[in-house]
Amino acid sequence: xxxxxxxxxxxxxxxxxxxxxxxxxxxxxxxxxxxxxxxxxxxxxxxxxxxxxxxxxxxxxxxxxxxxxxxxxxxxxxxxxxxxxxxxxxxxxxxxxxxxxxxxxxxxxxxxxxxxxxxxxxxxxxxxxxxxxxxxxxxxxxxxxxxxxxxxxxxxxxxxxxxxxxxxxxxxxxxxxxxxxxxxxxxxxxxxxxxxxxxxxxxxxxxxxxxxxxxxxxxxxxxxxxxxxxxxxxxxxxxxxxxxxxxxxxxxxxxxxxxxxxxxxxxxxxxxxxxxxxxxxxxx
Numbered sequence: 001x002x003x004x005x006x007x008x009x010x011x012x013x014x015x016x017x018x019x020x021x022x023x024x025x026x027x028x029x030x031x032x033x034x035x036x037x038x039x040x041x042x043x044x045x046x047x048x049x050x051x052x053x054x055x056x057x058x059x060x061x062x063x064x065x066x067x068x069x070x071x072x073x074x075x076x077x078x079x080x081x082x083x084x085x086x087x088x089x090x091x092x093x094x095x096x097x098x099x100x101x102x103x104x105x106x107x108x109x110x111x112x113x114x115x116x117x118x119x120x121x122x123x124x125x126x127x128x129x130x131x132x133x134x135x136x137x138x139x140x141x142x143x144x145x146x147x148x149x150x151x152x153x154x155x156x157x158x159x160x161x162x163x164x165x166x167x168x169x170x171x172x173x174x175x176x177x178x179x180x181x182x183x184x185x186x187x188x189x190x191x192x193x194x195x196x197x198x199x200x201x202x203x204x205x206x207x208x209x210x211x212x213x214x215x216x217x218x219x220x221x222x223x224x225x226x227x228x229x230x231x232x233x234x235x236x237x238x239x240x241x242x243x244x245x246x247x248x249x250x251x252x253x254x255x256x257x258x259x260x261x262x263x264x265x266x267x268x269x270x271x272x273x274x275x276x277x278x279x280x281x282x283x284x
Contacts, residue, residue: 136175
């Protein structure tokens with residue numbers, strides 16, 4: 001088994017009307033929790049790591065874990081660079097073996113966004129690495145980057161057409177009203193905007209900020225062209241709450257083989273739910 005790109009998988013998902021869930025991972029336990037469920041459900045999934053994750057565990061170590069688990073579970077694995085912003089950082093990780101990258105230059109003016117994304121695409125495609133980019137900007141917290149509501153802006157459909165054409169990206173992350181983190185109230189998703197983008201742009205679309213989005217909204221977005229749904233915060237909350245509860249019941253516990261497994265099992269429940277929601281079961 002091997003580390004693969006997302007290009008053809010996401011294309012197939014969009015054509016067939018389902019989505020690939022992308023789960024943020026942080027260490028061996030979180031990788032194992034996701035892949036245990038994927039193997040059971042025969043579902044593809046994307047293991048997504050932000051720059052902060054790769055500071056916690058080096059890219060080469062993450063790749064070694066993914067290759068080992070890919071062999072153990074007899075399934076191809078996608079390790080993804082989520083919200084990476086530096087060209088040299090992406091080059092290093094792709095040269096190490098990563099085959100799926102998101103270059104996030106959405107905070108730059110349009111032309112600067114295009115130039116950086118095109119540079120990343122030109123490099124990554126030579127290494128058979130798929131590239132995701134973002135047009136528009138989501139609010140909320142991602143790693144140490146915090147975008148408030150005033151600075152968030154939605155994707156312009158006509159700009160999206162130009163952006164895809166000029167950059168050659170494989171998938172487009174759209175800003176349509178979701179945000180990173182958990183919501184204090186249900187997000188107001190601009191489905192009309194998404195519908196227009198989906199009709200004008202034929203590559204797979206990506207929904208960031210998927211934690212806490214109502215299920216009906218996610219399935220509606222998939223029908224309109226979303227082929228990748230990102231989930232992060234829900235996983236962390238489930239894992240952390242389960243470990244906290246374990247120590248509340250077992251204050252003298254000290255064996256990580258038990259309390260980490262409790263967190264993993266709680267995280268696995270969220271993974272099961274998202275696979276069902278995305279319709280990705282049996283799609284390997």
